[in-house]
Amino acid sequence: MRYKAGLETKDRILGATRSLIAGKGLEGTTIKAICDEAGVLPGSFYNLFPSKEQAILTVVREAIDAVDPDPGGKGTDTLDDLVLAYERFLEEQPALARVYIRIAVSGAATNPELSGRLLRHHEGRVRRFAAAIQRQAPEIAEEHATRRAETLVLALNGIALHRVLDPHFDVAAHARALLEDAAAVG
Amino acid sequence: MRYKAGLETKDRILGATRSLIAGKGLEGTTIKAICDEAGVLPGSFYNLFPSKEQAILTVVREAIDAVDPDPGGKGTDTLDDLVLAYERFLEEQPALARVYIRIAVSGAATNPELSGRLLRHHEGRVRRFAAAIQRQAPEIAEEHATRRAETLVLALNGIALHRVLDPHFDVAAHARALLEDAAAVG
DNA sequence: CCCTAATTTGAGTGATAACTCTAATTTATA
DNA sequence: TATAAATTAGAGTTATCACTCAAATTAGGG
Numbered sequence A, B: 001m002r003y004k005a006g007l008e009t010k011d012r013i014l015g016a017t018r019s020l021i022a023g024k025g026l027e028g029t030t031i032k033a034i035c036d037e038a039g040v041l042p043g044s045f046y047n048l049f050p051s052k053e054q055a056i057l058t059v060v061r062e063a064i065d066a067v068d069p070d071p072g073g074k075g076t077d078t079l080d081d082l083v084l085a086y087e088r089f090l091e092e093q094p095a096l097a098r099v100y101i102r103i104a105v106s107g108a109a110t111n112p113e114l115s116g117r118l119l120r121h122h123e124g125r126v127r128r129f130a131a132a133i134q135r136q137a138p139e140i141a142e143e144h145a146t147r148r149a150e151t152l153v154l155a156l157n158g159i160a161l162h163r164v165l166d167p168h169f170d171v172a173a174h175a176r177a178l179l180e181d182a183a184a185v186g
Numbered sequence C: 001c002c003c004t005a006a007t008t009t010g011a012g013t014g015a016t017a018a019c020t021c022t023a024a025t026t027t028a029t030a
Numbered sequence D: 001t002a003t004a005a006a007t008t009a010g011a012g013t014t015a016t017c018a019c020t021c022a023a024a025t026t027a028g029g030g
Helices: A004-028 A031-038 A042-048 A052-067 A079-092 A094-105 A112-136 A142-165 A171-185 B004-028 B031-038 B042-048 B052-067 B079-092 B094-105 B112-136 B142-165 B171-185
Strands: none
Touching: A004 A031, A004 A042, A004 A052, A004 A094, A004 B004, A031 A042, A031 A052, A052 A079, A052 A094, A052 A112, A079 A094, A079 A112, A079 A142, A079 A171, A094 A112, A094 A142, A094 B094, A094 B142, A112 A142, A112 B142, A142 A171, A142 B094, A142 B112, A142 B142, A142 B171, A171 B142, A171 B171, B004 B031, B004 B042, B004 B052, B004 B094, B031 B042, B031 B052, B052 B079, B052 B094, B052 B112, B079 B094, B079 B112, B079 B142, B079 B171, B094 B112, B094 B142, B112 B142, B142 B171
């Protein structure tokens, strides 16, 4: 994969894999389907990827990374920033959002490494949300802030889950409702 | 299926299907796997079920029904009752809970009838939660109660989703945190 | 206890899954 | 432009998928 053609083909294969997982789930994501959608033959696929699993894992990594823009940032995000960033992720990268949810409930079942990765990612998100809460209201105890952060992150995941089921679901309205409630609880 | 033996075999097949979907997801739920776990041969399976899909749909219906005990009830549940009933469902019927979530994100992708059924079920739940909110606080407008109900149901689904990823997750604590927050928001 | 129908057996079908291999082609560079 | 390596083509392999079927067994009403 040193030539330009190889890199482009790799991109097309990853794009096809992404949209297949998002659209038809892991069951519908076969080598043949990927190759058809990417306009490639199996030989080319296996020249660039050692296995189907590797292509899927690459897309999953992409999805996990896309959930948190600037994950190692300066730590100055407000709770609003974090919630709105997730809302934007769901709206602007619906395919990756669906990949994230689908893999969490299906792919992680038979792949402990993957479920561990997703759990660590979740914990990182909770810490980030908790830090934002404490920054905003320093009087709140860390334990309490963490509990509140976890509740909020889980609720956001509930929204993402529902979006998979109902593409017309109004993510923005519900994300903002969560923020209002969070403010009301204080 | 008029003899006792047939009914028992059917039960074993459904039990195997349930635990396979819960444990390994739809991908791992093959006829061979179902038959092995049920102690049955393919011929017996197809004597009792017209297709693999029918067996799965039966389990899915079972799961949907189990989410809402007494779905056509007298309409006297409090919000606490409803939340605690869902908590109990997640704790006491973890396999069915996983089936529900797995089918929502995977099975519904290629089966519009199924996704329609899940969406209607969701709407019914929201109405029930909204009614409980209004019963408890009649001054709240119906629209507002519905919005609050939806937020709560989605948050509960987020908890169920996370439970699929982390079997050690403390469902009860988080369900109660949701209730406290709901009370605080008023 | 007999007879019919329900049930179980278990080998077998065609389709399709993931993946391999060799030959042909294209690409970048010396 | 010659060459070595990267890429693509596409038929082929092996395994497993959902599903079928005819024969053997078992269950239960009369």
